[in-house]
Amino acid sequence: MAAIDIRAVDKSFQKLKVLHSVDLSIDKGEFIVLVGPSGCGKSTLLRMIAGLEEVTGGEIVIGGKRVNDLPPKERNLAMVFQSYALYPHMTVAGNMSYSLRLRKIAKEKIATAVAGAADILGLAPLVERRPRQLSGGQRQRVAMGRAIVREPQAFLWDEPLSNLDARLREQMRAEIKKLHRRLGATSIYVTHDQIEAMTLADRIVAMEAGTIQQIGSPEDLYERPANRFVAGFIGSPAMNFLDAQAAPANAGHARLVTEDGLTFEAIPGLELPSSRQLTIGIRPEHVLLGEAAGEGAKEATVDLVEPTGMGAIVHFRFADISHQAYHLGRASWRAGDSVKVALPTERLHLFDATDGRRLN
Amino acid sequence: MTASASLEQAQPDRRPLKRLGLRVEPYLYSAPAVIIVATVMLVPLVIGMTYAFRDIRLLNPFSGGFVGLDNFRRLAADGDFYLALKNTVFWTAASVFFQFTLGLILALLLNRPFAGRGIAQALVFLPWAVPSFLSGLDWAWLFNPVVGPIPHWLTALGVMSQPENILSDPDLAMWGPIVANVWWGIPFFAITMLAALQSIPADIYEAASIDGAGPFERFRAITLPFLAPTIAIAVLLRTVWIANFADLIVVMTNGGPADRTQIVASYIFTTAFRRLDFGYASAIAMVLLVLLMIYSLLIVILRQTLLARA
Ligand SMILES: Nc1ncnc2c1ncn2[C@@H]1O[C@H](COP(=O)(O)OP(=O)(O)OP(=O)(O)O)[C@@H](O)[C@H]1O
Numbered sequence: 001m002a003a004i005d006i007r008a009v010d011k012s013f014q015k016l017k018v019l020h021s022v023d024l025s026i027d028k029g030e031f032i033v034l035v036g037p038s039g040c041g042k043s044t045l046l047r048m049i050a051g052l053e054e055v056t057g058g059e060i061v062i063g064g065k066r067v068n069d070l071p072p073k074e075r076n077l078a079m080v081f082q083s084y085a086l087y088p089h090m091t092v093a094g095n096m097s098y099s100l101r102l103r104k105i106a107k108e109k110i111a112t113a114v115a116g117a118a119d120i121l122g123l124a125p126l127v128e129r130r131p132r133q134l135s136g137g138q139r140q141r142v143a144m145g146r147a148i149v150r151e152p153q154a155f156l157w158d159e160p161l162s163n164l165d166a167r168l169r170e171q172m173r174a175e176i177k178k179l180h181r182r183l184g185a186t187s188i189y190v191t192h193d194q195i196e197a198m199t200l201a202d203r204i205v206a207m208e209a210g211t212i213q214q215i216g217s218p219e220d221l222y223e224r225p226a227n228r229f230v231a232g233f234i235g236s237p238a239m240n241f242l243d244a245q246a247a248p249a250n251a252g253h254a255r256l257v258t259e260d261g262l263t264f265e266a267i268p269g270l271e272l273p274s275s276r277q278l279t280i281g282i283r284p285e286h287v288l289l290g291e292a293a294g295e296g297a298k299e300a301t302v303d304l305v306e307p308t309g310m311g312a313i314v315h316f317r318f319a320d321i322s323h324q325a326y327h328l329g330r331a332s333w334r335a336g337d338s339v340k341v342a343l344p345t346e347r348l349h350l351f352d353a354t355d356g357r358r359l360n
Numbered sequence: 361m362t363a364s365a366s367l368e369q370a371q372p373d374r375r376p377l378k379r380l381g382l383r384v385e386p387y388l389y390s391a392p393a394v395i396i397v398a399t400v401m402l403v404p405l406v407i408g409m410t411y412a413f414r415d416i417r418l419l420n421p422f423s424g425g426f427v428g429l430d431n432f433r434r435l436a437a438d439g440d441f442y443l444a445l446k447n448t449v450f451w452t453a454a455s456v457f458f459q460f461t462l463g464l465i466l467a468l469l470l471n472r473p474f475a476g477r478g479i480a481q482a483l484v485f486l487p488w489a490v491p492s493f494l495s496g497l498d499w500a501w502l503f504n505p506v507v508g509p510i511p512h513w514l515t516a517l518g519v520m521s522q523p524e525n526i527l528s529d530p531d532l533a534m535w536g537p538i539v540a541n542v543w544w545g546i547p548f549f550a551i552t553m554l555a556a557l558q559s560i561p562a563d564i565y566e567a568a569s570i571d572g573a574g575p576f577e578r579f580r581a582i583t584l585p586f587l588a589p590t591i592a593i594a595v596l597l598r599t600v601w602i603a604n605f606a607d608l609i610v611v612m613t614n615g616g617p618a619d620r621t622q623i624v625a626s627y628i629f630t631t632a633f634r635r636l637d638f639g640y641a642s643a644i645a646m647v648l649l650v651l652l653m654i655y656s657l658l659i660v661i662l663r664q665t666l667l668a669r670a
């Protein structure tokens with residue numbers, strides 16, 4: 001039985017419809033990450049699960065029980081807010097123990113639970129402080145501590161790391177992952193940070209404009225994006241796209257011709273009607289440059305080279321369209337140089353030009 | 361500026377007039393304000409305080425001499441004064457309590473969204489704009505069975521056996537001005553509490569409701585601690601204000617019946633402007649001033665210790 005079942009859920013704010021028939025079934029102990037551009041409805045979905053927003057249509061089932069009309073306190077969930085939402089007039093220990101105190105749990109048990117959580121999160125020396133006497137990272141830990149002292153049916157996280165600096169974010173990301181291993185609790189995590197999504201998720205839910213575009217493991221979404229939106233959204237630097245047309249078949253295999261005259265002896269087994277419009281996608285890290293491009297490579301002009309330390313992002317142009325390649329290691333090209341470029345056929349993603357559906 | 365300053369340093373004795381001008385400049389600028397404050401406030405205050413040690417009765421041409429502490433000795437033995445002091449405590453405590461409680465409830469209601477909230481907010485703040493003198497007259501009429509509906513309503517509800525004017529009932533008379541004062545003063549608390557409520561972040565309430573807090577618990581654990589500093593200041597200000605506030609009483613009951621609604625402030629007013637005994641009135645006023653200062657000091661100390669602990 002699924003821990004959380006979201007069935008055909010709709011949400012409107014007055015006339016504005018922000019979620020369209022969302023279906024999602026979450027297994028016990030699973031770590032689900034919701035990603036999508038700003039305003040696509042991730043927080044709204046999370047808040048509906050928490051009980052902070054009313055459900056306009058459909059139903060939400062937690063632990064086998066329909067919770068549409070249940071207030072938040074009866075859903076037994078824990079949530080970590082982007083702003084942390086700590087109680088400013090309570091100490092760290094007070095913040096963490098509040099939910100337990102409300103449940104009238106014995107004092108000794110509360111003390112043990114708080115001490116345990118404080119230990120896990122490295123907050124032990126700070127338990128008597130108040131939130132305003134803490135740094136941003138420490139506050140974030142208190143917010144996590146408040147969630148883990150009890151045993152909720154699920155953890156809800158709404159961009160918990162977005163107010164931290166890059167370094168701290170990496171560190172907390174790893175801690176969240178460890179915490180999840182240790183507690184094994186069902187989690188739903190909202191972020192628009194790609195790396196958080198890829199590293200934390202058992203399954204990623206990619207959303208756009210209130211609809212789910214794809215649900216799958218991080219590898220699935222990366223290697224076989226279901227449509228053009230997911231392909232462009234997952235991965236950084238983003239996938240390159242080229243408009244193309246299917247040309248008359250050559251020995252049973254469709255041939256593809258791009259606008260600037262590149263031809264691909266296309267992917268075996270793909271049958272396409274001739275002159276069908278489509279979009280070819282290729283990830284920057286799969287573009288081969290220079291020597292690696294080998295025989296039959298095209299000439300392109302380097303626009304810009306952005307070293308990232310581990311490698312470099314090379315911007316180049318075919319005809320007049322700019323693309324990016326990720327080159328591992330040191331890049332010796334400079335802006336204005338000409339460079340050999342190859343796009344390996346087996347790495348191509350093909351999408352319908354009109355509805356963006358994946359074709360291969 | 362720098363140029364002229366270095367010029368002066370170089371030639372210290374050349375232009376003494378300019379140096380003098382620069383030195384008195386700040387005093388010249390602030391002089392008008394200082395003179396006005398001194399003439400209309402400080403001087404009368406000091407003169408008024410000296411009255412407490414003099415025998416000043418407007419209708420007695422032989423009065424005016426210094427009498428030392430005679431006025432205070434008379435005050436110490438004045439039963440009317442003690443009655444007024446007792447009435448003041450009751451008047452102030454009841455008025456502040458109801459103004460605060462109802463003002464807070466109103467603020468809580470106005471803090472949640474509903475259609476027409478803007479208009480409701482504007483209406484709620486209207487009593488504040490009515491002059492206290494006018495609202496006193498209004499309420500006196502409302503309580504008067506000849507022209508006002510309230511006694512008839514109370515009779516219909518069975519609270520009263522027949523429509524009478526509570527303002528002429530010695531046991532109930534104080535409630536008349538208190539009701540008027542509560543009506544008139546609610547907006548003050550509603551405005552200040554609403555402003556404080558609106559500064560509480562909504563996600564803290566959300567976090568609490570997920571932690572398992574119901575509406576009452578959220579009020580206790582979040583709203584009250586957030587409001588506490590504002591409540592302390594508002595209650596302090598209001599208490600001092602109401603203890604000094606004689607308008608409604610003078611207009612509605614004039615201290616009667618049988619001095620049962622006489623508070624210290626209205627007693628001062630009556631002594632000074634009806635009996636024209638300014639010396640004695642001034643002595644009472646000084647005692648009231650000292651009492652209110654002690655009260656304020658205690659509240660401030662209390663607030664400081666509470667804040668220091670928080
Ligand atoms: N209380 C509200 N009233 C009206 N519209 C709202 C309300 N809350 C959210 N919306 C709208 O619903 C849509 C989805 O908002 P939501 O906060 O879920 O986006 P999000 O995916 O979390 O975005 P972000 O990544 O920026 O946090 C947005 O268009 C937003 O304007």
Ligand SMILES: [Mg+2]
Nearest residue numbers: 042043044158
């Ligand atoms: Mg959001």
